[in-house]
């Protein structure tokens with residue numbers, strides 16, 4: 001199934017908590033080009049090229065923008081999904097209530113593996129979830145999705161520029177967003193919020209691509225693509241960076 005022993009062991013370890021979904025995705029999601037399976041297992045539905053997955057998202061967003069969404073029957077396939085999942089894209093999105101990935105990309109239950117945290121940044125727990133998505137579920141595309149008018153990004157700019165002190169655990173969140181925001185502010189952009197939102201997305205795309213061992217290896221092998229995007233709340237349109 002896989003020529004690389006160490007990564008095979010990693011996947012086997014992850015299979016422990018992957019249940020039925022894992023074994024199916026494992027059979028279908030990790031074929032090397034030209035390799036045939038001994039048991040002739042059919043490819044998993046999400047065993048698709050990363051670019052094809054990206055096209056699905058683009059097409060879905062176009063439908064959403066045009067208000068012609070097709071995913072409206074949520075009971076269809078409910079039983080079939082009970083024991084297995086085949087998400088074709090992993091989304092790292094903001095917790096903002098106005099950003100709902102399944103709606104924005106017109107996808108149904110089981111299509112998207114979504115992590116949401118204010119400011120859409122990668123931390124260790126988020127990375128572990130993404131690694132599970134890649135190694136066990138066989139997700140071919142990862143998207144870091146920022147959005148316009150992000151309060152977390154605004155707060156981070158405010159802390160950096162005005163020394164504002166935030167309560168509770170918010171300083172931790174701001175600390176996670178600082179690298180991307182500081183990089184944007186260093187360029188003295190005309191629109192600091194817009195520039196910081198983009199840089200934060202790009203910073204986290206880089207971080208994900210370099211995340212050893214699982215994601216970086218999948219990216220190097222071309223099994224997974226990591227892209228950044230910004231969702232415009234006012235228009236509904238997603239711009240891929």
Ligand SMILES: [Zn+2]
Nearest residue numbers: 094096150151
């Ligand atoms: Zn936000």
